[in-house]
Amino acid sequence: MAVQFIGVGVGPGDPELITLKAARLIEEADVICFITNENDQSQAKNIARYVLGTCERKAEIPIVMPMCENRSIANRLYDKAAEEIQQVIEAGKTVVFLCEGDPLFFGSFAYLLERLKNVVSCQVVPGISSVHASSAALLQPLTMLKESFCVVSGRHDESVLIAALNSHDSVVIMKAGRSRQRILSALKAANRTQDAQYLEYIGREGEVIENNISLLKEEGGPYFSLFVVTRKERDFC
Amino acid sequence: MAVQFIGVGVGPGDPELITLKAARLIEEADVICFITNENDQSQAKNIARYVLGTCERKAEIPIVMPMCENRSIANRLYDKAAEEIQQVIEAGKTVVFLCEGDPLFFGSFAYLLERLKNVVSCQVVPGISSVHASSAALLQPLTMLKESFCVVSGRHDESVLIAALNSHDSVVIMKAGRSRQRILSALKAANRTQDAQYLEYIGREGEVIENNISLLKEEGGPYFSLFVVTRKERDFC
Numbered sequence: 229m230a231v232q233f234i235g236v237g238v239g240p241g242d243p244e245l246i247t248l249k250a251a252r253l254i255e256e257a258d259v260i261c262f263i264t265n266e267n268d269q270s271q272a273k274n275i276a277r278y279v280l281g282t283c284e285r286k287a288e289i290p291i292v293m294p295m296c297e298n299r300s301i302a303n304r305l306y307d308k309a310a311e312e313i314q315q316v317i318e319a320g321k322t323v324v325f326l327c328e329g330d331p332l333f334f335g336s337f338a339y340l341l342e343r344l345k346n347v348v349s350c351q352v353v354p355g356i357s358s359v360h361a362s363s364a365a366l367l368q369p370l371t372m373l374k375e376s377f378c379v380v381s382g383r384h385d386e387s388v389l390i391a392a393l394n395s396h397d398s399v400v401i402m403k404a405g406r407s408r409q410r411i412l413s414a415l416k417a418a419n420r421t422q423d424a425q426y427l428e429y430i431g432r433e434g435e436v437i438e439n440n441i442s443l444l445k446e447e448g449g450p451y452f453s454l455f456v457v458t459r460k461e462r463d464f465c
Numbered sequence: 466m467a468v469q470f471i472g473v474g475v476g477p478g479d480p481e482l483i484t485l486k487a488a489r490l491i492e493e494a495d496v497i498c499f500i501t502n503e504n505d506q507s508q509a510k511n512i513a514r515y516v517l518g519t520c521e522r523k524a525e526i527p528i529v530m531p532m533c534e535n536r537s538i539a540n541r542l543y544d545k546a547a548e549e550i551q552q553v554i555e556a557g558k559t560v561v562f563l564c565e566g567d568p569l570f571f572g573s574f575a576y577l578l579e580r581l582k583n584v585v586s587c588q589v590v591p592g593i594s595s596v597h598a599s600s601a602a603l604l605q606p607l608t609m610l611k612e613s614f615c616v617v618s619g620r621h622d623e624s625v626l627i628a629a630l631n632s633h634d635s636v637v638i639m640k641a642g643r644s645r646q647r648i649l650s651a652l653k654a655a656n657r658t659q660d661a662q663y664l665e666y667i668g669r670e671g672e673v674i675e676n677n678i679s680l681l682k683e684e685g686g687p688y689f690s691l692f693v694v695t696r697k698e699r700d701f702c
Contacts, residue, residue, distance in 0.1 A: 237597075239484070247593065248488060248515075249481035278485075330597045330607075338606035345604060352604055354597035356484065360474075360567045364589040367582060369575035370567075371616065376625075378615040378633065379608065388613075395632065396615065 232317040232348045234324045235331035235341060237355015238275040241432030245356045251279045253353060257324035259316055261289040261309070263336055272326035275432075289313060289323065293336075302339075310343035317348045330357040334381075334402065359400050361430045362456050365437060368425070371398050372462060382407035382455075386414045393418035393457060401455040406448045411455055412441065420457055428453040469554040469585045471561045472568035472578060474592015475512040478669030482593045488516045490590060494561035496553055498526040498546070500573055509563035512669075526550060526560065530573075539576075547580035554585045567594040571618075571639065596637050598667045599693050602674060605662070608635050609699060619644035619692075623651045630655035630694060638692040643685045648692055649678065657694055665690040 234253055239245030246254075254260065254276055264270035270290065273280070280286070291309045293302065313323050331337040331352050341350060359379060363370040371377045375397035380389060382404040389411060392399050401411055404426070415421045426444060428436040429452055438444060441455070471490055476482030483491075491497065491513055501507035507527065510517070517523070528546045530539065550560050568574040568589050578587060596616060600607040608614045612634035617626060619641040626648060629636050638648055641663070652658045663681060665673035666689055675681055678692070 242486065244486035244489070245484050245591065247476070247482050247484050249479065251485060252481070330600075332600040332606045332608075333597060334608050334610075335606075338609050341604065341606070350604060352601040354482065354593045354601040356591045356593065357597060360570060360591035360594060363567075363569040364591040367578065367587060367589055369569045369572075369578070371569075371571050372575050373571075374618050374620055376615065376617045376621070376629070378613065380613045381611050383611055384613070391632070392613065395628070 230322070230349065231351040232322055233313060233340075233344050234322065234351045234353065235327055235335075235337040236324055236353040237327050237330040237357075238272055239356040240329055240358045240361040240430050241275060242361075243275055243278045245361070245431065246276065246279060247353065247355070250353050250355065254279045254324055254326070255283045256322070257286060258321035259287045259289055259323045260326060261291065261313060261323055262326040263293050264290045266292060266294060270326075272328045275328065276326050287316075287321075289316070306339045306343060310340055313340070313344060314347055327355065330355040333357045333359075358402070358430060358452070358454060362400065362427050362454060365427060365430050365435075366425055366456060368456065368458055369462070370400075370456075370458065375459075382411050386410050386417070389414035390418050393420050397459050399455075399457040401457070403451065404449060404453045404455055405451045408444065408449055409446065412444065415441070415455070415457070423460055424455050424457045426453065426455050467559070467586065468588040469559055470550060470577075470581050471559065471588045471590065472564055472574040473561055473590040474564050474567040474594075475509055476593040477566055477595045477598040477667050478512060479598075480512055480515045482598070482668065483513065483516060484590065484592070487590050487592065491516045491561055491563070492520045493559070494523060495558035496524040496526060496560045497563060498528065498550060498560055499563040500530050501527045503529060503531060507563075509565045512565065513563050524558075526553070543576045543580060547577055550577070550581060551584055564592065567592040570594045570596075595639070595667060595689070595691060599637065599664050599691060602664060602667050602672075603662055603693060605693065605695055606699070607637075607693075607695065612696075619648050623647050623654070626651035627655050630657050634696050636692075636694040638694070640688065641686060641690045641692055642688045645681065645686055646683065649681065652678070652692070652694070660697055661692050661694045663690065663692050
């Protein structure tokens with residue numbers, strides 16, 4: 229059975245960080261699908277603009293997702309989108325869903341995959357996640373030799389953040405926007421302020437890299453912000 | 466100052482999982498550099514073969530790395546390679562170092578970067594790591610919502626592996642080759658055998674995916690093998 233529903237990662241923002249495979253599958257797709265906001269702005273589609281610009285204009289299934297944390301609204305929208313995708317696929321079309329970063333790493337693609345994986349043939353093309361984009365932007369190894377590495381959401385309690393910082397050599401704290409104060413406090417409590425760097429909008433307009441996090445203002449940041457914590461003293465031998 | 470030394474990730478094995486940026490920089494490079502074994506086999510160069518096949522034959526700096534765990538031999542080889550790279554760059558050339566997966570995620574590129582970052586202008590292009598390639602191959606979300614995620618080397622003691630399995634929703638255990646028995650034992654102790662899947666050589670010749678790890682033979686596996694552990698019951702709502 230030919231693959232009919234394909235989630236492709238378009239990477240963290242730089243349109244050149246799309247893989248050759250993702251570019252080919254976007255070009256070959258009959259229909260593209262993506263999350264967009266109420267102002268018709270889609271980060272994933274924007275990142276894929278170079279690839280989309282080289283091919284004929286395609287049919288689209290935009291999923292308009294309001295900025296809110298009400299899961300039941302989101303679930304109804306995913307239900308409706310999954311039905312629409314299934315109908316298009318049953319009419320013989322291939323649907324490519326564009327995902328920022330990697331489709332299976334904190335991505336909304338998981339919700340569509342869960343609804344469609346037993347109904348149509350699915351495939352995932354991995355993408356560059358913000359984790360790897362951030363270490364590249366910092367020119368800083370994320371992990372070496374036997375170092376352990378952990379990713380936590382900044383939305384966790386301070387105790388969870390401190391435990392992660394105490395247990396792992398390298399820690400990436402995602403979704404750092406509104407949790408900045410709690411994260412700064414956890415870094416201080418775990419005595420790892422010196423190990424931390426802060427990034428916003430990696431590889432896209434408005435990129436911020438702060439190597440000295442004690443200079444960060446006491447306010448929130450955007451959703452696409454993260455802290456990268458690595459040991460300052462590492463064994464390179 | 467133009468960038469002179471560039472580490473590019475070529476992804477986990479599928480030659481199409483190279484990014485557009487990596488492909489362009491490989492094409493533009495004056496010299497390519499890569500790790501190779503004593504039989505002149507380089508995984509990274511092999512993965513980049515499609516891209517390299519489309520351009521003029523380039524000058525090469527192969528770093529012949531014997532399969533041994535003696536760090537002082539490796540360090541002498543990195544010292545020598547860094548000197549050679551520096552000389553080539555001082556003669557006005559751009560050197561691209563090809564890395565399997567991502568350059569800064571358990572990669573040997575870190576050792577060259579450490580030696581050259583204060584001497585020449587450096588850049589890193591992130592690549593698809595085996596972590597993201599494995600969740601794509603399994604069609605399994607690696608992390609959702611507030612789940613935490615950890616990567617550990619299989620070479621750690623069983624107690625370290627058990628602690629990681631008890632503390633995190635999702636765990637990827639890398640370098641699982643010779644540590645298979647210890648990992649299976651840790652999974653059992655943490656009561657997470659049912660949550661685990663095993664992969665070898667993702668997206669390349671000899672790919673193995675085992676969803677039922679109790680079927681794994683009691684023997685070692687290749688270096689490029691890993692376990693992916695995710696919760697069987699997840700909240701998709």
